[in-house]
Amino acid sequence: MNKKNYLFLRALIVSLIIIFFTISQIINLIYFAKSFDLIIIDGIFTLIIAILIMEIVLKLIKTKEKQLESQIEQLTEAYQYIGQVNRKIDALLELDISALDRSKKRSIHESSTNIFNQLINLTHAQAGLLYFKPPIDFKFFKSKAKHPELKKTLELFSNSEIKGFKYSQNENNSEFFQSLCPNSILLKKLDFVTKPIYMHDKDVGIMVLAFKKNHYLEDRDFNIIRVYSFYLALNYTFKPDFSIYQP
Numbered sequence: 001m002n003k004k005n006y007l008f009l010r011a012l013i014v015s016l017i018i019i020f021f022t023i024s025q026i027i028n029l030i031y032f033a034k035s036f037d038l039i040i041i042d043g044i045f046t047l048i049i050a051i052l053i054m055e056i057v058l059k060l061i062k063t064k065e066k067q068l069e070s071q072i073e074q075l076t077e078a079y080q081y082i083g084q085v086n087r088k089i090d091a092l093l094e095l096d097i098s099a100l101d102r103s104k105k106r107s108i109h110e111s112s113t114n115i116f117n118q119l120i121n122l123t124h125a126q127a128g129l130l131y132f133k134p135p136i137d138f139k140f141f142k143s144k145a146k147h148p149e150l151k152k153t154l155e156l157f158s159n160s161e162i163k164g165f166k167y168s169q170n171e172n173n174s175e176f177f178q179s180l181c182p183n184s185i186l187l188k189k190l191d192f193v194t195k196p197i198y199m200h201d202k203d204v205g206i207m208v209l210a211f212k213k214n215h216y217l218e219d220r221d222f223n224i225i226r227v228y229s230f231y232l233a234l235n236y237t238f239k240p241d242f243s244i245y246q247p
Contacts, residue, residue: 009058017050108132111235113140116207119228123221125209126190129154132197132205132236145190145210153186154208157194162206165222168192169214189213195225199233207232 116130120142127143127150139158141151160180168177168191181187190210197205207229211217 013054014051017047108136108235109138109140112138112232115228115232115235116140117142119207119225120209122224123209123211123217124215125211127151127154127210129158129208130205130232131155131158131208133203136236143210147186147189149186150190150210153181154210156180157192157208158206162194162196164196165226166192166194167217167222169217191215191217193217193222193225195229197229197233197236199237204233204236 112130112132116128119125120128126145128141129151130138130140132138139155141154143150157177157180166173166176168174168187177187177192178184189212191213193207193209193211195207195209196203197207207225209225
């Protein structure tokens, strides 16, 4: 209930009280010969009590409305959260091993690009760089953010022989990114995640993702990045031909 409605409700209640009081006092005056002094005292007392009761009732209504709004907001957030989880689950279910089939005549470059694009969309990253080391020596960059130094910065990260999963919001990794990033403005605007791509302990490449500053990444987001890293490693090193098993 908005402020205008509250004012209208107050005015309505006060009007009803005045009407009821006036009628009752007219009856007292005519039939019970009540004095004007007593009528005025009763009127003031009745009005004060009525206003107090009205304010208490309106306060209770307002409190209940706030509780209801809070519950609706929590429910909306819960549905949004469930929707995000479902979309991420759907995306993971789409990681079909048949996508690795050479018989589909898709190059490693094309299939890797498709996989990495899906990861960028799934995690709502602002930009991403995928780099595979020689002999493939393939690099793919995608960005929604417009910053002239962004690609150069991601390439710098990809060439730095990073070991292990690193996240710029992690206190243990912040100095690492500050030492590598030549443009401190980017670190104020974006958060970065780097994930080397391993296959049988061999470092075959790296993924670098950039997110809006303070974009909340959950453990499941990091796990999804790890899953896609493994899938890219499979795509890099394991491209069997399944056509002989197809009718």
